[in-house]
Amino acid sequence: MPLGPAPSASPPDPSDEPWSPSQTELERRAFRQSRTKRSAVISAVSTIVVGGLVIWLVTRSAGWPRVQTTFFSWDKAVESFPAVLKGLWLNIRIMLICGVAIVVLGLTLAIMRTLRGPIFFPLRLFATVYVDLFRGLPLLLLLLLLGLGVPALRLPGVTISLAFWGGVAIVLSYSAYVAEVFRAGIESVHPSQRAASRALGLSHGQTLRHVVLPQAVRRVMPPLMNDFVSLQKDSGLIAVLGVTDAIQAARIETASDFNYTPYVVAGVLFICLTIPTARLTDHIAKKQGWHGAGGTL
Amino acid sequence: MSEPSTPTALLSVRGLRKSFGSNVVLNDVSLEIEPGQCVALIGASGSGKSTLLRCINLLEQVDDGVIELAGRDIADPRVDADQVRSRMGIVFQAYNLFPHLSVLDNVTLAPRRVHKVARAEAEKRSMTMLERVGLADKAKARPDDLSGGQQQRVAIARAMVNSPELLLLDEVTSALDPELVGEVLDLLRDLRAEGMTMILSTHEMGFARNVADSVCFLDAGRILEAGPPAEVLGDPQQERTRQFLSRLAS
Ligand SMILES: Nc1ncnc2c1ncn2[C@@H]1O[C@H](COP(=O)(O)OP(=O)(O)OP(=O)(O)O)[C@@H](O)[C@H]1O
Ligand SMILES: [Mg+2]
Numbered sequence: 060m061p062l063g064p065a066p067s068a069s070p071p072d073p074s075d076e077p078w079s080p081s082q083t084e085l086e087r088r089a090f091r092q093s094r095t096k097r098s099a100v101i102s103a104v105s106t107i108v109v110g111g112l113v114i115w116l117v118t119r120s121a122g123w124p125r126v127q128t129t130f131f132s133w134d135k136a137v138e139s140f141p142a143v144l145k146g147l148w149l150n151i152r153i154m155l156i157c158g159v160a161i162v163v164l165g166l167t168l169a170i171m172r173t174l175r176g177p178i179f180f181p182l183r184l185f186a187t188v189y190v191d192l193f194r195g196l197p198l199l200l201l202l203l204l205l206g207l208g209v210p211a212l213r214l215p216g217v218t219i220s221l222a223f224w225g226g227v228a229i230v231l232s233y234s235a236y237v238a239e240v241f242r243a244g245i246e247s248v249h250p251s252q253r254a255a256s257r258a259l260g261l262s263h264g265q266t267l268r269h270v271v272l273p274q275a276v277r278r279v280m281p282p283l284m285n286d287f288v289s290l291q292k293d294s295g296l297i298a299v300l301g302v303t304d305a306i307q308a309a310r311i312e313t314a315s316d317f318n319y320t321p322y323v324v325a326g327v328l329f330i331c332l333t334i335p336t337a338r339l340t341d342h343i344a345k346k347q348g349w350h351g352a353g354g355t356l
Numbered sequence: 357m358s359e360p361s362t363p364t365a366l367l368s369v370r371g372l373r374k375s376f377g378s379n380v381v382l383n384d385v386s387l388e389i390e391p392g393q394c395v396a397l398i399g400a401s402g403s404g405k406s407t408l409l410r411c412i413n414l415l416e417q418v419d420d421g422v423i424e425l426a427g428r429d430i431a432d433p434r435v436d437a438d439q440v441r442s443r444m445g446i447v448f449q450a451y452n453l454f455p456h457l458s459v460l461d462n463v464t465l466a467p468r469r470v471h472k473v474a475r476a477e478a479e480k481r482s483m484t485m486l487e488r489v490g491l492a493d494k495a496k497a498r499p500d501d502l503s504g505g506q507q508q509r510v511a512i513a514r515a516m517v518n519s520p521e522l523l524l525l526d527e528v529t530s531a532l533d534p535e536l537v538g539e540v541l542d543l544l545r546d547l548r549a550e551g552m553t554m555i556l557s558t559h560e561m562g563f564a565r566n567v568a569d570s571v572c573f574l575d576a577g578r579i580l581e582a583g584p585p586a587e588v589l590g591d592p593q594q595e596r597t598r599q600f601l602s603r604l605a606s
Contacts (some may be wrong), residue, residue, distance in 0.1 A: 078380075078420075080419070080420050081371065081420050081421070083420075083421075083422060083429075084419070084421075087431070087432060087433055090432075090433055091433050094433070194363040219595065284387065
């Protein structure tokens, strides 16, 4: 039969009693800690071994000295760095402005696709065609069509800035992807949530705004961030239009002596740009954990 | 929490503490259960009943204390939690059926994947279990298409199908109409008669009185009073217990 603790006179308030972990618990904590340490050591050792092996294999190869001078020249790197960095600033601006435009457009398209009822048919149709079209077109093709085609039309009052039309192409393509991500999120919210909200008297729009979207957006945050990382890299594709972004700047730098180090510099800079986003994604995903999916325990 | 457990106890909890942040939900909780016994946890909403059951099932990491299952401390991080859990069954307050699986697949999942029972055998056993809870005709349905009470009974079948050594039931009757409450309680009574060891949290004092071997009154994370139902429910020693019971009665 169960044994309660010796009954105390008054109902005790747990919070005002000091508590110190028992010996058993301290020992458990020590064990957990030692296991954490052990895994840290194992991962460090395996990283060093694998990394060392790769470096050893590469530097041992016959062509390495030549590759080293043409791709990994320190002097060339220092020399080309300012120009590449200046180009990167354009990538950053494009990526930020496009990022905002993509989210707004993508969300709008997703909501259009989830509208029910016959009056909304034209909107649904538009959104569906838009997504099918721009998701299906290769981004590079879209860039060339818009970047080279539209300015050639010489439409009065329409900018001929290549960076602008490059950005438009990126927005068109990415918003189609992002719309699908949002739509998946919206549809993953359990119907009972809508029912509960409608039962409280909220309209369809209010339900979407206050109940469905907050859950949907939280749930699709990791894939969205993934698309954002992808956008950061793909902003480099506007180099094909001859706009001086980081990649184009690197190409210009290589032209004088066929030393390809500037490409490596640009690559490293792009990686530095995407790493913070990647870590942020991990952080968001971890914070949400399984609570992201909702549900009671 | 240092005194050894009764050697015959199936489960012995001693000095259990669990907090969420600064909120201490369970404080120095101790209880013991012999094989074949049924312990009822009673207490106000938020007193920590569900949390206690979740700690016993190792779904929460405890801050302190010992949880011994058949003489072995399962709160120890060296213990294989999956292996321990496969020896218990738990029915959640909110059922937690898997919405993407049919009723039958919900029940056969653990026998097939954890206990490696062949599909035919697992389905045969599961159907027997579903018949027992009166839902054999719903085997192919999705949980979402079932009523709350039906889902609750599927959850019981799912927990029971592996013949667990210990069954944890969290307010299994709270979502049911009086008729179904009677049915589920009859089912639990039968299980009890067959020698199933159970810990259940409940607001059904009548059931606690008739079926449980002992009742624990939880208040603000502590067991204030524990003992045979006749004592705890019939002649409570603590003012707080009396208060709780009289509110229920009125
Ligand atoms: N995951 C969690 N994070 C933070 N606090 C929690 C969590 N789970 C439970 N709690 C808190 O623990 C306390 C006890 O909760 P618990 O669910 O165990 O109560 P209960 O006795 O089962 O109540 P009820 O009869 O309403 O089911 C509550 O104050 C609750 O807010
Ligand atoms: Mg509960």
